[in-house]
Amino acid sequence: MKARLLLLFLIFSHLLAAQPVPPYGHNPAAGHYQLVRGVKLYYETYGQGPPLLLIHGNGDNISAWAKNIPYFARRYRVIAADSRAHGKSVDAGDSLSFEMMADDFAGLLTSLRIDSAYVMGWSDGGINALALALRHPEKVKRLVATGANLWPDSTALMLSLWRQQQRGYQENKGVKFTDPKRRNDWKVFCLDVFQPHIPLAALRRVRVPAFIIAGDRDVIRPEHTVAIYQSLPRAWLWLVPDSGHATLQEHADEFNRKTDAFFRAKAVLVPAR
Template structure:
């Protein structure tokens, strides 16, 4: 599998298919393996690259100095090193936060953004939000990874027929490097770029599960503050929408990407300069 050294860290990535570049960014505690249901649908149309964020998957582990800004800088370095011109970027949960940060810092880079069950900030503002953030941080620091994996597996895939997803998720989650996982979680809490959303210059698709951690209305609110943006809600889905509803998600994503590509082609033909 390909490896690349960027910003003092060794990264693992995959590179499959051909066509316009499409970069997939996974969520907290996950890896490029979580896109397994998207790869067959996307590679006939796109050059699909999946990057393991530092501290995740087969990338180098650590745990010191992690931040969403650092993860975004890693992604930018990856895009530049592989000479990816105007990549589409898809981010799930933490991956969406990384994509938000990259697009705010370097609005000229992405051709489009697709945010899946994500947000432009994770800043507690109400007593209940402080309580939830504190509880999550506390239990993440005191429980073993196996216990965290078991609880999250049941939360994400509660149905009897989802046993395979539960087993797969729990096994993968249990492989996490504890210090890196905790450092990544701490990087999320308190992060935000909500005040800079007007810097995002590309089309944005926001995908929300109907039963995500955060309500659909929260996504609707930030979509209203973006320029060229739309919200799509996937029914009967939780936080891992690309896994629990892959066909619906893939159809939404491909339709959006092909629409953006068609518009870019038309614009180029009208104004080749």
């Protein structure tokens, strides 16, 4: 009997291991386009349950969430979107801002007939999550922001990253890009050189619970992350030990469990400060 159970377990484990991993970001079975504010936004949906919007970082796409989507799809209706001018969401415009993208995500949720959603963002996506809560508070139930900054200088970013961005900008600012892809890449790069500009005081208007996360070796200064947390009326803070900027990938299992626990917590108390 035990031998039979062991055999069945091994067969089942083999079948699970043999299941192909979906090509997140390039999955025709889950992918859709939605015209929002003049841009065809590409998004993929997985699972069923309360809606959860995932927003990736600068220069990235839906595939950034490959280690997180399977976990959350067991309990949520995951909506992973390519931001404007990223991935398959083609944007021919000359300008790009976090305000534009926040409005895009609000429009996407409206088009999907979703009144409000849990929102999780990484890096630029974390900025977008905060901007969405500020500009469209009715659309956000709770938010998670990992590796987010509120302004683009060396008081928020680690000096090495800030210098790298400044050097890249100075070396290319006079170039006339004729190739559409390189022109788009430059627009996306410049987004982080000059933005965002969110005052700490503005975060007092975010009434929904927020979970602020960063790695202890993040490219965001830890004191900046703490200041964001302290400025939010209802927030949790997690500085992830032994982690860089990619908390959701470097510590995926713990990240998934902790953020899910935050979404499901019955109450998020006002922290003592």
